[in-house]
Amino acid sequence: MKKNIDVIVEYLDRLFPDAKTELYYENDFQLLVAIIMSAQTTDKQVNKVNKELFKVLKNPIDWLELGLKKIENYIKSIWFYKTKARNIYKTCEILSKTDLSVFDTIEKLQTLYWVWIKTAKVFLSVTKWTSVLAVDTHVHRVLNRLWIVNTKTPLETDKKVEQIFTREDLARFHHTLILFWRYICKSRKPLCVDCELKNVCKYYKNNIL
Ligand code: SF4
Structure with missing residues (x-):
């Protein structure tokens, strides 16, 4: 074996x-958002949306200021966009008060809104916070x-x-x-x-x- x-x-x-992720992102927070978006969607489709979006939405406050309805509108070409928009928004609410670096384990990441074990593992692998x-x-x-x-x-x-x-x-x-x-x-x-x-x-x- x-x-x-x-x-x-x-x-x-x-x-x-x-080998590295094919998702487009410029910082760890954007990576987490991209991973949440990518469930049951291709990286290519997520990148198409985020190449423009991430130029202006760089941190949780930017997303909160945009508001839920507009987030839905910007990501509507992505499968399950309403659910994902809500999950991103709720995650941003938490991350606007606590730095992302605090969530450095699978268990802690899963306390963020709707972050599944797979999402947490992909995030930790790509950031190399853990293997x-x-x-x-x-x-x-x-x-x-x-x-x-x-x-x-x-x-x-x-x-x-x-x-x-x-x-x-x-x-x-x-x-x-x-x-x-x-x-x-x-x-x-x-x-x-x-x-x-x-x-x-x-x-x-x-x-x-
Ligand atoms: S491509 Fe996949 S299924 Fe085919 S031989 Fe390689 S490992 Fe096996």
Whole structure:
């Protein structure tokens, strides 16, 4: 198992040596807002909105002064914009009174309005405040395809990964894994032909061989 994990981590490092988030942001607060917006939406769509918005909305006070209705209007091209606008607004209310740097753990971030465990983990990984792996359906799919876990749900996978990976691996793996599922190990029609992980892949063995 350890040998396979080393092979997988090393291969993804080679594939994506400069892996980092594809979300656009200029400071940690904007990153958190972008992550809240990105649930069930592509980074590309979120960036399209935020490239303009973040030029003027740089901190929680800016968003509060804009007001909820206008936030809704500016982000209405994003899925679930009404819920996300409300979540951003409520989060800004808290962050206008307490500095974001105080929320430096998963547990503390989750006390912010509607910040899910995945949102918290993505934020901590990208800011490098701590090394964690955010598990969603995509990460769950790839880790199961590669035999790293044998689980039924993302939640179950999430509980396992911290026991399997070292902190050092998690810091890099979070970013390389996102790019891997997004561009290569896709849900439908993964690009197996050129993938060097065929030998350690359950999906390849069961579906392609
Ligand atoms: S062989 Fe295919 S399914 Fe397996 S990890 Fe590579 S791209 Fe994904």
